Amino acid sequence: MAECLAIRSALSSALDLGIQFLSLKTDSQVLAKAISSKCTVVEVHGVISDIFLCIAQFKGFTCSFIPRAANVDADSLAKASLASYLVNF
Template structure:
């Protein structure tokens, strides 16, 4: 789910910044395969619906799988963000 949220956010950010061509690389292989096949995953159906609707707004878009080992910088950022989220306490 976190990767799907990130992809939706990246697509929205790209649109807001008027990008017309986009190559989105992810180490979430199952998600990338799902995006290519457009088969739903019921746990993230709403997110997938949004993600499937957004590509039509780009001139060209590609979703590619990239192994974590080949994208150490993004993996490090993701781990750092996850670590910061686990330290946030919610009152109540």
Template sequence: MIEALVIRSALNHALENGFSHLHLKSDAQDLIRALNTQEQLKEIYSLLFDIHALAFMFSSISFSYIPRSENAIADSIAKSVNCRLISPLSRWI
């Protein structure tokens, strides 16, 4: 679910910044498969709907799976951001 939220946010950000062509790579293999095959995952149905709606706003868009082992820099950044986001929230739980 978190990866789907991140992809939706990335698409919004790309559109807000005038990008019309996008190639998004992720290590979330099931999510990428669902996006490429229009497969419906009931746990994240509304997020998939949002992502597909945003994807139609691009002139071209593609989603590719990339193993985490081949994307160490992005994985490190994502973990760092995740820690920063979760840490302030833990005070409220």
């Protein structure tokens, strides 16, 4: 869920900034597969649906899996995003 919320926030921010092409790297293999194949994941259905709506607005978008060991900074950001989200709601 933390990764999904962080991705939704990042995609929304990128669109607000006028970014038209985006490459997403995630350490969640399940999420990368769901986004790449446009399949929903029951546990995060609402959030991933929002992600698909954002993705449709980019001129170019790719999503790929990256192992967590090679993605420490992004993992920390996702966890911080979840903490911030929970504090604000």
